[in-house]
Amino acid sequence: MSDRLHARISAGVLIPGVSPRLAGALIGCAAALTMMPEPFSYIAMALALVGALFPSTLATWGCALALALTQLARTPDAGDWRPYVTLAVVHLLHVIGALALVVEPGGSLQVRALLRPLRRWLVLQLPAQAVLALVLAFSGTNAPRGLPTAGVFAVIAAACVAAIVVLTLRRR
Amino acid sequence: MRWRRSAAPAAGAVCAIVLAGAALTFGRADVAVLAVVLFAAVVLGSRVRRDDRIVMATLTQVDEVSGPVSSAEVHAAVTADPDVDLVLLRITALGFESQSVAVAPPANVTIEVPLAHSGEQEIAAVELRGVAGEAAAISDASARASVRTVVEPMATGVPFLPLPARLRGLAGGHQSSRPGDGGEFRDIHPFAAGDRLRRIDWKATARLARRPGDLFVRRTNATSDADVAIVFDDADDVGEAVVEWTLGDPTLSGRTSLDVARDAAWSLASAYLEAGDAVSFQVLSRTRGAVPRGGGGRQLERLKAAIAQTSPHPRLLSRARTPLVAPGALVVLVSSFLERDAVRLAALWRAAGHRVLAIDALPRLNSGGLNRRQLLALRVVLGLRDERLHELRAIGVDVLAWDSAHTELRAVLRTLATPRRA
Numbered sequence: 251m252s253d254r255l256h257a258r259i260s261a262g263v264l265i266p267g268v269s270p271r272l273a274g275a276l277i278g279c280a281a282a283l284t285m286m287p288e289p290f291s292y293i294a295m296a297l298a299l300v301g302a303l304f305p306s307t308l309a310t311w312g313c314a315l316a317l318a319l320t321q322l323a324r325t326p327d328a329g330d331w332r333p334y335v336t337l338a339v340v341h342l343l344h345v346i347g348a349l350a351l352v353v354e355p356g357g358s359l360q361v362r363a364l365l366r367p368l369r370r371w372l373v374l375q376l377p378a379q380a381v382l383a384l385v386l387a388f389s390g391t392n393a394p395r396g397l398p399t400a401g402v403f404a405v406i407a408a409a410c411v412a413a414i415v416v417l418t419l420r421r422r
Numbered sequence: 423m424r425w426r427r428s429a430a431p432a433a434g435a436v437c438a439i440v441l442a443g444a445a446l447t448f449g450r451a452d453v454a455v456l457a458v459v460l461f462a463a464v465v466l467g468s469r470v471r472r473d474d475r476i477v478m479a480t481l482t483q484v485d486e487v488s489g490p491v492s493s494a495e496v497h498a499a500v501t502a503d504p505d506v507d508l509v510l511l512r513i514t515a516l517g518f519e520s521q522s523v524a525v526a527p528p529a530n531v532t533i534e535v536p537l538a539h540s541g542e543q544e545i546a547a548v549e550l551r552g553v554a555g556e557a558a559a560i561s562d563a564s565a566r567a568s569v570r571t572v573v574e575p576m577a578t579g580v581p582f583l584p585l586p587a588r589l590r591g592l593a594g595g596h597q598s599s600r601p602g603d604g605g606e607f608r609d610i611h612p613f614a615a616g617d618r619l620r621r622i623d624w625k626a627t628a629r630l631a632r633r634p635g636d637l638f639v640r641r642t643n644a645t646s647d648a649d650v651a652i653v654f655d656d657a658d659d660v661g662e663a664v665v666e667w668t669l670g671d672p673t674l675s676g677r678t679s680l681d682v683a684r685d686a687a688w689s690l691a692s693a694y695l696e697a698g699d700a701v702s703f704q705v706l707s708r709t710r711g712a713v714p715r716g717g718g719g720r721q722l723e724r725l726k727a728a729i730a731q732t733s734p735h736p737r738l739l740s741r742a743r744t745p746l747v748a749p750g751a752l753v754v755l756v757s758s759f760l761e762r763d764a765v766r767l768a769a770l771w772r773a774a775g776h777r778v779l780a781i782d783a784l785p786r787l788n789s790g791g792l793n794r795r796q797l798l799a800l801r802v803v804l805g806l807r808d809e810r811l812h813e814l815r816a817i818g819v820d821v822l823a824w825d826s827a828h829t830e831l832r833a834v835l836r837t838l839a840t841p842r843r844a
Contacts, residue, residue: 255516256519256673257515257534259521259532259533260534261525262525311433311436314460318457319441319444321452321456322444322448322450326452333452337459344460344556347433348467351428351429351430351557352524352560353510356522357522357523357524358522358523362525362526363507363525367556378455382452382455388451389451
């Protein structure tokens with residue numbers, strides 16, 4: 251049998267189209283293993299893997315939700331690294347899951363195409379991490395007494411930051 | 423271009439609502455931050471709701487394909503509205519091989535397509551879809567943009583040209599049997615009215631004259647040109663790889679019968695035209711693409727274009743038409759002889775007194791990958807084809823397999839070009 255002739259496509263630096271799926275599976279599994287207690291970690295890992303294999307099942311968001319809900323089992327503490335990582339990972343899984351939905355696994359993905367979603371992720375993450383640090387500082391076990399309800403404060407603050415970010419980006 | 427929402431924003435929003443509910447239920451501000459961030463990401467991603475976002479690709483071929491080349495380069499310039507994050511390109515090369523690439527607009531994509539076949543072909547086609555936001559909106563596939571090109575066949579040198587039984591005209595590059603000018607020595611002949619005085623051979627006259635006043639002239643043969651009618655059978659196009667005959671995938675087929683046929687037709691046409699002959703070209707399945715008899719440089723260009731633009735036209739129900747050829751012309755019938763039409767026509771031309779040269783355009787076959795049934799079917803097909811070739815030889819048609827070794831081709835052409843008694 252003859253060898254198939256292949257067309258060569260050049261569009262800058264390309265990575266395999268399966269990369270968003272692999273990244274989703276890797277990040278989801280790693281986060282589940284390091285931050286979730288058993289047997290919930292296995293459930294989150296299974297969801298991450300299912301999401302990578304069949305993105306249309308939206309299991310990646312299931313994994314993100316499981317990771318986020320694990321935060322409920324932890325006592326709020328500004329010195330604990332896990333809430334910050336959870337915030338970053340949950341948001342990243344949303345971005346990667348969306349990419350995995352549209353990029354064909356057998357195709358290629360231009361690296362430049364990742365810049366805009368990652369920039370948006372970074373723009374949201376920087377203020378959000380700062381707000382989370384504040385919220386954890388004020389609502390944690392070492393929080394100063396006599397302050398307004400920490401939960402309400404946090405929601406309002408986070409909503410304000412989100413609104414500012416949204417408005418800033420909309421103006422561009 | 424129609425845009426539709428994807429499931430990503432909905433999934434993100436559901437997660438955000440669940441987290442917000444949990445945060446309120448358990449009074450956890452840190453979880454509420456997670457919910458707000460997810461919600462903000464969803465809002466950011468799906469903030470644009472316009473349906474008139476434009477995504478487009480412009481295809482240009484870098485170089486015109488001139489002569490036989492190994493590959494062609496096509497540039498696709500992808501542009502889109504600023505809020506389109508990603509453009510999904512589906513690139514189809516040679517009509518079969520499909521690849522998808524996701525790029526960020528504006529982008530320049532270069533597609534290098536290997537060209538394995540001659541003739542007119544679609545080298546690359548692009549369909550694209552736009553993705554806006556965090557995959558919040560996806561457009562429907564755009565109209566297909568494609569680039570077509572004509573790849574010229576490759577000419578093989580033909581050192582020996584088979585000629586028809588009768589030549590015509592008093593100009594050309596071939597030795598005629600008639601006395602005239604331009605050819606080689608013919609004979610010494612008594613002077614006759616109309617002979618030029620400078621043709622008198624005085625030595626021969628001194629030797630041969632019996633009476634005073636006897637003069638002898640030295641005669642030469644005239645040169646004449648041949649009428650050559652190239653008839654192209656475009657009924658099928660099968661490749662070296664027999665296993666691909668049913669699919670006809672040009673990226674897997676290897677050299678096909680039409681590639682061989684085009685090369686043969688072009689090699690012979692250019693060789694005959696170079697020798698000063700008149701060449702016509704006709705296609706069996708249709709009248710379009712025929713080139714009437716002629717010679718010279720412009721005829722060469724016309725023939726090149728006509729041969730390069732031939733494409734397969736299966737004759738499922740219709741019979742092959744019978745092209746008209748000039749009286750006494752050499753008919754060069756280029757076919758794979760997988761169908762009977764060509765044999766019927768060759769018999770017709772032989773009966774009319776034409777010399778017919780059958781060019782067998784079937785490439786050397788590769789039967790790898792066939793199962794037992796397919797092998798048996800191939801044996802039957804090739805057996806029937808051999809029978810047709812035997813039939814052709816039996817009615818006096820010269821058969822020449824074009825896809826053979828160069829030395830073998832040269833030897834057979836030499837034999838065929840040797841003058842024979844009619």
